[in-house]
Amino acid sequence: MTISSPQTSLLDHLCPLHAVLDAEGQITSSGPTLTKIVGGDPQGPILDLFDLRRPTGLTDPQTLVKTRTDRLLLSPKTQPDLKMKGVLHPMQGGAVLNLSFGLSVREAVQAYDLTQHDFPETDLTVEMLYMIEANTLAMTAAIDVTRRLQSARQRAESASHTDQLTGLLNRRGLEVAVDALKEGTVPCALVLMDLDHFKSVNDTLGHAAGDRVLEHVANLLRRYTRQNDVVARCGGDEFTLLIPEITAQDLSQRLDALISAVSAPIEFEGQMCRIGASAGWSVVDAAELKDFENLVKITDEALYAAKQSGRSCHRPAQVAQKL
Amino acid sequence: MHGLINCAIERFVRNTYGDQTWRMACAAAAVPEQKFEPLLTYEDPLTQSLIASCAEVLRRTPDEVLEDLGSSLISGAGDAAVATRRLLRFSGRSFVDFLYALDDLPDRIALAVPDLKLPELHVEEQRPDLFYVSAGEGWPGYLHVVHGVLRAMADEYGVLVLIDLVDGKPGLEVQVIDMAFTAGRAFTLRAG
Numbered sequence: 001m002t003i004s005s006p007q008t009s010l011l012d013h014l015c016p017l018h019a020v021l022d023a024e025g026q027i028t029s030s031g032p033t034l035t036k037i038v039g040g041d042p043q044g045p046i047l048d049l050f051d052l053r054r055p056t057g058l059t060d061p062q063t064l065v066k067t068r069t070d071r072l073l074l075s076p077k078t079q080p081d082l083k084m085k086g087v088l089h090p091m092q093g094g095a096v097l098n099l100s101f102g103l104s105v106r107e108a109v110q111a112y113d114l115t116q117h118d119f120p121e122t123d124l125t126v127e128m129l130y131m132i133e134a135n136t137l138a139m140t141a142a143i144d145v146t147r148r149l150q151s152a153r154q155r156a157e158s159a160s161h162t163d164q165l166t167g168l169l170n171r172r173g174l175e176v177a178v179d180a181l182k183e184g185t186v187p188c189a190l191v192l193m194d195l196d197h198f199k200s201v202n203d204t205l206g207h208a209a210g211d212r213v214l215e216h217v218a219n220l221l222r223r224y225t226r227q228n229d230v231v232a233r234c235g236g237d238e239f240t241l242l243i244p245e246i247t248a249q250d251l252s253q254r255l256d257a258l259i260s261a262v263s264a265p266i267e268f269e270g271q272m273c274r275i276g277a278s279a280g281w282s283v284v285d286a287a288e289l290k291d292f293e294n295l296v297k298i299t300d301e302a303l304y305a306a307k308q309s310g311r312s313c314h315r316p317a318q319v320a321q322k323l
Numbered sequence: 324m325h326g327l328i329n330c331a332i333e334r335f336v337r338n339t340y341g342d343q344t345w346r347m348a349c350a351a352a353a354v355p356e357q358k359f360e361p362l363l364t365y366e367d368p369l370t371q372s373l374i375a376s377c378a379e380v381l382r383r384t385p386d387e388v389l390e391d392l393g394s395s396l397i398s399g400a401g402d403a404a405v406a407t408r409r410l411l412r413f414s415g416r417s418f419v420d421f422l423y424a425l426d427d428l429p430d431r432i433a434l435a436v437p438d439l440k441l442p443e444l445h446v447e448e449q450r451p452d453l454f455y456v457s458a459g460e461g462w463p464g465y466l467h468v469v470h471g472v473l474r475a476m477a478d479e480y481g482v483l484v485l486i487d488l489v490d491g492k493p494g495l496e497v498q499v500i501d502m503a504f505t506a507g508r509a510f511t512l513r514a515g
Contacts, residue, residue, distance in 0.1 A: 106514075109511075109512045109513050110513050113511060113513070114512055115510075115511060115512060116413075116416045116512065117416060126413055126512065127413070127434075129413065129512050129514075130410060130413035130414075130431070130434070130435075131434060131435070132514070133406075133409065133410060133413075133514050134410055134434065134435030134436075135435070136514070137406050137410075137435070138435065138436060141361050141362060142362065145360065145361070145362055
């Protein structure tokens, strides 16, 4: 063998994961880390210890040792999942094979219980393991922050008073507005309005069309109400209006105009959506607002009556008639 | 100041002295919400007044608080200390290797958290068993934190050291008395 003992010592120091091969592909000496992973001083043919994955079809050790290559891929027979990289350097009477754990380094550290002493100081493997560990920690922190942001968002949404689609008040917003009106002394009208044929728009033209219709109706409602009127969408196609200081006559006229505006066809992506609106309403003084639940109940009956009389119309509730 | 630093102070005070002490220190320093986010950045004066109010609540000097903070980063209870001591152990096979690697510490930390910029550290070997460690400008009291970290890391490596502030000089003197005082804590490259 042409590799001398001082050279072996040099290789041991600089490339602890190396093997010196003779012309037959037999191991004549090996670096300390290679010795550690094969579990004792390796002897015999290199291909008895490692499966050669690349280059393929190279099974003759005598040809192998004459092949100068940077692209060896090998797996230890005892750890077939590890993919080690190899560089083979032919020399007079044999070759030097230097190995690295490549991308299997984490698994290799696990499998062979490797320490910092198993890698030369110039090898970046230890730094890479440091990076992997630091990255995992940073990722954990980032995931934690994202989770907390998400739950904060959910809390904020559930505390919101606004309907996301239309920008009108939602049920919670309506409750707050009702509480404020209960405290006051002004008379007030309650209007419950449902869209007619909304379900068929949703069913035939899809939810995007349905959403477009709801946004359009919300805009009409804003146009046909005053600044201080309360306009809410309480789920689906149900709208609730609270209009302070309005006479039954004014309200009736205003609802006529609103219902007629809602009944005009709405265009959505070249298709016409035809809907209408039915409403029940009541005009009460501040004291009657206190029992809001009952007020809603009788106004809802008026809404039902409007639907029964052919839709696209509005009907006053019993309480409003006595005013 | 990076949120991680403030979080480290929070963890140190809560784990060592309890939530009540933490609330008192926060109230004195007017810390919003009495907690910190690890990935946000806070104004430097907030951290300084937090350290000052911790010292006041604990009836100790700010220097002592910072030194204990440093050693709690390594040997404190909980997963956070396990993580820091493991990450620091990657920088050297022995305590002396670790001391030499202190020069690289800011870079090493920036590899893990790119926006966390630590002041420079300089290590000078005066004798094979005597080192002089000094710190760059930027963080007042930083050297006290380093003092605590070195004390705890010496324990990790099982090394007996004397660490002292030198009169009239801005650095720390680290004297290695016994390199194999105890077995130290085992360290493998394998992530826990």
